[in-house]
Amino acid sequence: MSTRPTRRAVLATGLAATASSLLSGCAMGGVGGGGRAPEIDGKADDKGGKAGGRITVWSWDVAAKAMKRLAGDFEKRHPGTTVDVVDIGYDNAYDKITIGLRGGTGLADVLTVEGDHMPRYIGNFPGGFYDLMSLGGRYGGDFERAAWHTVTGPGGKLYALPWDIGPCALYYRTDHFRAAGVDPRSLLTWDDYVKAGIRIKKATGHKLIIQDPTDPGILPMLLQQQGQYYFEDGRVAVDTPAAVKALTLMKTLSDEGLVAYEKGWDGLVTGTKEGKAATTPTAAWWTGTLTSEMPELKGRFEVVPLPGFTADGIRTSNIGGSTFAVPAQSKNPRLAWAFIEFLLTGKNNQVSMLGREGLFPAYLPALDDPYLGERQDYFGGQRTLDVFARLARNIPPVEYDKDDAKATDIMISAVTGVMLHGRDPRRALGSAAGQLARATGRKRVA
Template identity: 35%
Template sequence: MRRYWNFLLLLVASMVLLAACSKNDSASSDKGEKVTLTAWAWNVNVGALKEAAKEFQQENPNIELKVEDIGRLDVYDKLSTGLAAGGTGLPDIVLVEDDRIHGYVEAFPKGFLNLSEKGFDKHADHFPQFKKDLTMVDGKFYAMPFDAGPTGMFYRKDLFEKAGVKAEEIETWDDFLEAGKKIKKATGAYAMPLDKFKDDPIFRMMLNQLGVYYFDKDGKIDLTNPKAVQAMEMLKKFDDAKLIKDVDGWNGVVSATVDGSVATIPFGAWYYGTIIDQAKDTKGKWGVFLLPAFEKGGNRAANLGGSSWMIPASTKHPEEAYKFLEFFSTTKEIQLMAMEKYGLFPSLSTAYDSELFTSGVEFFSGEKIWQLFANEMKDIPTAYYTNDYSIALDESIKAQADVFNGKDVKKALKEAAERIKARTKREINRY
């Protein structure tokens, strides 16, 4: 019996010691010990993160941030592998595109920290509803909102002027269709570029502005929705009128931007950076107007792209990781830095009253393009991605290709919905 009690006391003591060690690990920076956080990100996000870390260290000298610049798809490969292995090899902080957040949380419900439990709800009012819907699961934040992609029509003023077209008079897609015909006749330029058989960004923007998407809020397949049919039929009108330039992927879009073979590029606000970097000689020839509505007075707001920050539950430094990300995501000056230097459009609404947003942009002839995008944010509907988004995207692109090859729109979208059902076992909304 004595040996049993000695063993029990030893076991309890060990548990207490282990708990104390765990507590010390998570709060080590408060005791003056050095903590190094690791973050995974890609492209321009890396530079923004590094600069923010320097600012953060001024008040938190014991917390360092090591940023690993990993390709976007490589991040997802490593993240998925690590989550499947129970968190092995994962960083403290990871950048995740908004269309993947719900899928990750659904697939790995214990894989990420619940940020609402850490207190992030107090910042909720500073972000637009659509961004909150993308970063929250079951009413709880699992990601801190970062950049967004409010959409617009980047257009060549010189081509519009040569054709006698005024951007401010374009209110609907039908208006733009007629304007596109005039522009092509006068200048030879197409209305817009699209990799017709490999991507569907214009269709996605149209769906979003109409308040629908591949799936509805309950996760049902929604490609047979009359609004989805309306969007695809509108896109077909442009193709029938030979106003869409068929380009080869991203490089094809950029080439069309540079050589002036398209009059507009419908994209997210982030495309500004590509224009000023790749088409330097066109300074002063650009403007921006909102996506045309489907009827006069209809919604002209949509989103394309955007990402947010998540904290894997396997982190050994949850408090420090949260503290840094809260600083990064909710500090106005940091978000302005990320936009001004790296073109990352902020979701943080407190940034919109700054001079950067209220003043004109020289490259765009002094137009207040950032104010236009900022005003749009509150009107952007939520797109519901689910963890089957990649499958739906694949089948939607096939449907678009079928339509461009002559298939009836309703039939093409119905067949796409059936294929998604077969691949995902999800229900289809019937209309």
């Protein structure tokens, strides 16, 4: 069985740039913008609470399809309720959410928000969402810890519930590795990965990885693998030893001629289809792209854990993932919570969304379902989902921040300078840290 295409593809297109600029410049306006997150009255489950009436849910693509499919089951469980799922499209989603939060009106009762965006909204609109802790806090141990970290805020508040995640592994072309005589299981470290790439290129002519020259590439993934992002305890952390290790690795890949530069999402898909690179280190949702866009390559891919920075280091990271939040302006927060609880805290629903829509669950009990142990024909009979399920439990939590958009813009310039123009990684990151500190008025870690 294979997962289906997911909305995660859009992460590589930069479609959120407009919303990021809106967020980076916004004041804490709107309903509850600079105030305290309200709580939802009612019992700590969706049985016998004040769940009635109608709610509207905003989402996009397969996420919206999943909710439309399951909304009928929810309505049967709660007679007299109506769930209106609206596919608002990814292109405009964050513009609409940001404008609604700033203006204090016009938002749906339930919002889909990607995990790395949620801390930005929490930082800019701390009173813009209901605090779900009294109702949802008891589920904390049931969700993947990095995803749970993204939805919690100061004072122990719970601003959303995690939905799906993007645990990372190394997708590789079995034919390229076989032709070069490289055992993928031997890639314990990133140094092993580089050596294998040199060998594969010499034997087959294929490069190792595809990189967008206008994007930070695998840098965020490599940072989270080491347990950090752009900020640590509110301080600028883009020139830490971990960051230097990550960008030095990327420079080595470029210097060795192992990087195929292709622009945007379409470039990544086309380059992979044409066999320009032997590997893609990325998240579980890439499976959906392979099976839908490249059915002719069935049997030529498998996955192994990411190489580590040390042989006994963390072998995964995270890219993507989303959450469900209830804005403070919701007219029916009780029913909104009931729908979120129904959708995300049931093993059957989560496994159904994985199998039908390719949404990899943040809900840990779902990862033990026998479905994830099934062999996948596309991957030559490998139990691919089981690989990701085991890795998902080890994703390091990191600190996302309201100023991540500013950091991303600065880091793109640093990565480009190093990989395309040969700048020294340590100096480039030091310069980037200075720029980010000045732009945000923060101190530096290093």
